[in-house]
Amino acid sequence: MDRITRSFQLVSQSYRILMQDSELMLLPLASGIVMAGVIATFALGTGIDQVTIQARGPELYVPMFFLYVALYGVGIFFQCAVVAGATERMRGGDPTITSALAAASRRIVAILIWAVLAATVGVVLRAIHDRVALVGKIVVGLIGAAWSLATFFVVPVLVLEDIYIGDVLSRSMDLFRQTWGETFVGGASLGFASFCAWMVLAVATLLLASIIGMPAMLLFGTGAILLMIFFSAMQGIYVAALYHYATEGEVVSGFDRSVLASAFVEKQN
Numbered sequence: 001m002d003r004i005t006r007s008f009q010l011v012s013q014s015y016r017i018l019m020q021d022s023e024l025m026l027l028p029l030a031s032g033i034v035m036a037g038v039i040a041t042f043a044l045g046t047g048i049d050q051v052t053i054q055a056r057g058p059e060l061y062v063p064m065f066f067l068y069v070a071l072y073g074v075g076i077f078f079q080c081a082v083v084a085g086a087t088e089r090m091r092g093g094d095p096t097i098t099s100a101l102a103a104a105s106r107r108i109v110a111i112l113i114w115a116v117l118a119a120t121v122g123v124v125l126r127a128i129h130d131r132v133a134l135v136g137k138i139v140v141g142l143i144g145a146a147w148s149l150a151t152f153f154v155v156p157v158l159v160l161e162d163i164y165i166g167d168v169l170s171r172s173m174d175l176f177r178q179t180w181g182e183t184f185v186g187g188a189s190l191g192f193a194s195f196c197a198w199m200v201l202a203v204a205t206l207l208l209a210s211i212i213g214m215p216a217m218l219l220f221g222t223g224a225i226l227l228m229i230f231f232s233a234m235q236g237i238y239v240a241a242l243y244h245y246a247t248e249g250e251v252v253s254g255f256d257r258s259v260l261a262s263a264f265v266e267k268q269n
Contacts, residue, residue, distance in 0.1 A: 006259050007192035014190070014234040014241070016254045017086065021095050024085045028232035031078035032225070038070045061127055068119035076111050076118075080104040080159035082236030083243070087160060090244055090252045103159055110158055110165045121147060149176065155236075156243035179246040180263070190238060194231045201227065 018024065042063070085100035093099075104111070125147075129140045153172040157163070163171060201223045208216035241252045242263055251257045 006262060007190060009256065009259050010190050010238060011193040011234065013255045013259070014237045017089060017237050017241075017252070018233055021085060021089055023097055024082055024095070024100065024236070025229050025233045026097055027078045027081050027085070027100065028229045028236075029225075031074060031232070032228060034074045034078075035071055038067070038074060042067045042070075061123055064126070065119055065123045068122050069115050072118045072122075073112055073115035076115055076155060076158070077104050077108070079155045079232075079236055080107065080111060082233060083156050083240045084159050086237040086240035087156070087244065090240060107159050110168070113165045114154065114158060114168060118151070152176065153239070153243055153246070156239060160243070175243070175246045190231060190234055194227070197227055197231070 081100040081104040084103035085095035085097075088095035088099060088103075125140055125144055129137055132140065150169065150173050153175045154168055157168050157171045157175075161171065201220065205216050205220040205223075208219060241255050242260060244250060244252050245255075245260045251260060
């Protein structure tokens, strides 16, 4: 119950900051539009069919790698812009879409290099997952979870610190160890609040479908887009606040120290 409560607290606290610069929500929207274009181009241009997917050979994983690079590059670039904008606000500035994009653009080379690395890890894990039995899939899942934790601060490090790309991962991991200890389990996150929002949307769609029929699916699509934009922007603000807390030991105005301190808690033996 504590984690559920903290999840909704984070939504409330992140929302207050987001409303000071609500235009930042345009960044996840732009990211989604560009990603949709990338996926459409990939689907139309590669000619991958069901036989190729089932064979799971190089003819599948090579184009998948380039798709991953493109998607990671786009996603990370706009995430960096959101984090840069949120951080500017947290430091007393007045961010704009232009200033946020400019901050991300200054680190475009590092972002692209990281996208290649992340895509490599993603494709390798996917290839292993497709070829191993159940126990192996569980192990791959654990490795993926560990990678997610290790890279949690990669986006703010990429956009806010002018460091060598080879040091980005170690810097992200150091922030974890210095602030939350050596081993972690999930603490405060936006996850449960996001889950509840999606469930409300799904139930509302089903109820409306029984009354108005297919037009309810249009409402679902619109709601889904709005939720993705909203929680993506909120996640950027949350990560920026955690980064500020981890690097400077200060709590951003609007956030509660206990919530940030419990973002990742040590396992109890």
